[in-house]
Amino acid sequence: MAEQAQYEELVRQFSAFGAVKREMGRTLPSDCPAGSAAVLTLLSRHGHMRMSKLAELLAVDMSVTSRHVTHVVERGWIERSPDPADKRSRILRLTPAGEAQVDRLSRCTTEMLARRLSDWTDDEVAQLTRLMARLRSCFDEQSPRTPATPAITQ
Amino acid sequence: MAEQAQYEELVRQFSAFGAVKREMGRTLPSDCPAGSAAVLTLLSRHGHMRMSKLAELLAVDMSVTSRHVTHVVERGWIERSPDPADKRSRILRLTPAGEAQVDRLSRCTTEMLARRLSDWTDDEVAQLTRLMARLRSCFDEQSPRTPATPAITQ
DNA sequence: TATTGTTATACTCTATAACTATA
DNA sequence: TATAGTTATAGAGTATAACAATA
Secondary structure, eight states, X not given: OOOHHHHHHHHHHHHHHHHHHHHXXXXXXXXXXXXXXXXXXXXXXXXXXXXXXXXXXXXXOHHHHHXXXXXXXXXXXXXXXXXXXXXXXXXXXEOHHHHHHHXXXXXXXXXXXXXXXXXXXXXXXXXHHHHHHHHHHHHHTTOTTOOSSOOOOO | OOOHHHHHHHHHHHHHXXXXXXXXXXHSOTTSOHHHHHHXXXXXXXXXXXXXXXXXXXXXOHHHHHHHHHHHHHTTSEEEEEOTTXXXXXXXXXXXXXXXXXXXXXXXXHHHHHHHTTXXXXXXXXXXXXXXXXXXXXXXXXXXXXXXXXXXXX
16 A cells, blocks of 8 residues: 555556557557557457457447457458358458558557667566556456456456 | 567557546546646646747647646646746636636545555555656657657656 | 648548347 | 337537637
């Protein structure tokens, strides 16, 4: 349990993080904004899934997910096929072109981070990653935005 | 210098951080969105300053700063007076009502963080704060958005 | 001419609510 | 009735460019 001044400083860093996000965004291809990149990355990492699952991983409303997915489908990077088991659902899956795009994105962001964080050690990068992951998990739990399906752990 | 897989994981956390930001935003008063809160916090921390300085601290374009400031001025939280030394400039200063609002915001976000991070130690909070500050500094330097005034260190 | 700041316009991301189709 | 997904609408945040006033 930390003190008020510490929390205020943390909030300040949260706010300033926007600049990092925007700078990351500038390195992305112009036809692949951050929302699309997130969709592709998650599908690459977790494999095919339904809209609702993707919305949960993105931690945004399904209406938002739907728009991102439409954008990505229009570019041929993922396919959206009906789920035979439940005709309301649609299964999302990366196309070969989508996998190529994921590679491009990965190279793109990796190079930029390698440049920006050239004086960070492996361990420092890992620490930041771990702390941010933990932070997110603390904001996931007991959220008013908890999805219908309770306690999905991967 | 870290490896590609590590960077990809870090990028994933960057992307997911949006959920934290949005949850933070939900605790703010409805007439004080994140942009306004950032303006107030920076003025409280650094004292009165000009638009250009505030834009630099916010790390956004001055046009964006101008809109946020207008919103905050309209609510009576800061005053925007002409700079006698340079009639193009305007000096921004918290009003007493603004200071009260800063206190409200601080209590608000502090309580929320104390609730969310109840099982974090002081040291862990400090670590995350430090790493995020360093991250930001790595993205500030040599940025294409470097402001006209070179190397302002507080 | 260059700089400070404002405004107009456009784009991205997000949520809420209304809707369709299926369970 | 309830759930999966889409679409319409609205709001916040941002950047670029054109502009006014001053240096």
